[in-house]
Amino acid sequence: MGKEISLYVHIPFCDHKCIYCDFYSIITQENRNSYISALEKEIHYVKSLLAVQRKISTIFFGGGTPSLMGPKFIGEILNYIHKNFNVTESAEITLETNPGTVTKEDFKEFKNLGINRISIGVQSFHDKDLKFLTRIHDRQTAINSIRQAAESGFENVNLDLIFNLPGQTKKEWIENLKTAVSLPVKHISAYSLILERGTILNKLVLDGKVKIGDDDYDADLYETTIDFLTQSGFRQYEVSNFCKEGYECKHNLAYWDHREYVGLGPSAHSFLQGKRWWNFSSLKMYIDKIEKSGNAVRGEEKLSGNEMLEEFVMLALRSKGLNLNVFKSKFGNSWLEKKKKILDELKSGGMIYFTGDFIKLTKKGYSLCDEILLKII
Numbered sequence: 604m605g606k607e608i609s610l611y612v613h614i615p616f617c618d619h620k621c622i623y624c625d626f627y628s629i630i631t632q633e634n635r636n637s638y639i640s641a642l643e644k645e646i647h648y649v650k651s652l653l654a655v656q657r658k659i660s661t662i663f664f665g666g667g668t669p670s671l672m673g674p675k676f677i678g679e680i681l682n683y684i685h686k687n688f689n690v691t692e693s694a695e696i697t698l699e700t701n702p703g704t705v706t707k708e709d710f711k712e713f714k715n716l717g718i719n720r721i722s723i724g725v726q727s728f729h730d731k732d733l734k735f736l737t738r739i740h741d742r743q744t745a746i747n748s749i750r751q752a753a754e755s756g757f758e759n760v761n762l763d764l765i766f767n768l769p770g771q772t773k774k775e776w777i778e779n780l781k782t783a784v785s786l787p788v789k790h791i792s793a794y795s796l797i798l799e800r801g802t803i804l805n806k807l808v809l810d811g812k813v814k815i816g817d818d819d820y821d822a823d824l825y826e827t828t829i830d831f832l833t834q835s836g837f838r839q840y841e842v843s844n845f846c847k848e849g850y851e852c853k854h855n856l857a858y859w860d861h862r863e864y865v866g867l868g869p870s871a872h873s874f875l876q877g878k879r880w881w882n883f884s885s886l887k888m889y890i891d892k893i894e895k896s897g898n899a900v901r902g903e904e905k906l907s908g909n910e911m912l913e914e915f916v917m918l919a920l921r922s923k924g925l926n927l928n929v930f931k932s933k934f935g936n937s938w939l940e941k942k943k944k945i946l947d948e949l950k951s952g953g954m955i956y957f958t959g960d961f962i963k964l965t966k967k968g969y970s971l972c973d974e975i976l977l978k979i980i
């Protein structure tokens with residue numbers, strides 16, 4: 604039996620488009636049946652690529668808003684995956700949901716389908732922030748969703764939050780964190796607001812109509828987040844991710860450990876045998892391409908040895924640290940020798956530390972993660 608592999612399924616449907624979002628999503632569901640039949644064909648394509656039988660150890664339904672499509676739709680996809688792949692007994696199966704698109708009954712049905720991890724896109728517990736972000740839910744709906752997920756038997760619940768929103772005070776952000784840890788959640792993803800090109804929010808900021816806090820304010824909120832969550836029993840295991848002991852997201856760990864994964868659906872990316880490829884984003888093009896050629900590959904690249912090394916270092920340092928033994932067995936010793944001076948400087952500057960076989964970022968290092976990675980790579 605071969606190595607384990609992770610599976611991502613992109614469900615592109617949303618209720619509406621939020622002003623800050625650059626994920627591929629559409630607000631019409633008229634192609635939902637064609638999407639499912641294209642996805643089934645893509646599953647056959649992926650199966651043919653996995654020459655040796657591979658076990659699926661994690662499945663992640665992301666989007667878009669997978670929960671919007673309801674349990675029957677998700678169940679159909681899941682059945683097809685089970686029919687064609689060997690999914691491990693203990694597989695982590697995550698469903699992204701948005702408050703306001705899922706009822707307690709739905710949560711129960713999702714649970715019966717075998718989904719065992721729920722990720723809820725809360726973003727903020729302040730109604731003014733949610734209005735600004737053009738989310739469809741309010742504070743109370745978010746709280747209700749989290750409670751309903753827990754009451755329906757989901758023990759492993761994540762919520763997503765965004766900090767440094769326009770006009771957000773530090774006090775308001777801390778209130779968000781306090782509310783989050785008071786709820787039955789095991790995992791919190793806390794991201795700084797990113798201005799993505801092509802979004803309405805980016806245009807508003809460029810036009811000077813909306814202002815966001817500067818880098819110092821952003822770093823202050825970030826360090827506050829690390830302090831608050833670690834003091835509340837959550838462990839930081841990646842730049843933006845915190846969890847109670849034993850509740851790391853296994854699917855994301857696969858990305859960060861540079862393991863292999865396959866993405867299904869429009870805009871999904873895959874990484875297999877040193878090759879990365881990505882699908883057409885537009886749902887129509889995704890469906891057309893699959894109808895014509897059985898796959899939806901838009902482009903691909905073979906990573907060079909050096910690219911593999913750099914990606915490995917980058918992903919490892921952003922998450923659980925660089926395991927020197929694993930690194931040496933994959934890439935040898937010469938890169939580490941070449942970087943010794945920079946690593947020593949970062950260590951004496953309090954950005955990284957050495958522990959056992961690992962190099963890890965300190966709290967200060969996490970705040971300056973991108974700069975540190977640029978320096979090293």
Ligand code: SF4
Pocket residue numbers: 617618619620621624625626628666667668701724
């Ligand atoms: S619900 Fe999520 S995926 Fe959909 S538009 Fe909003 S942020 Fe993007």
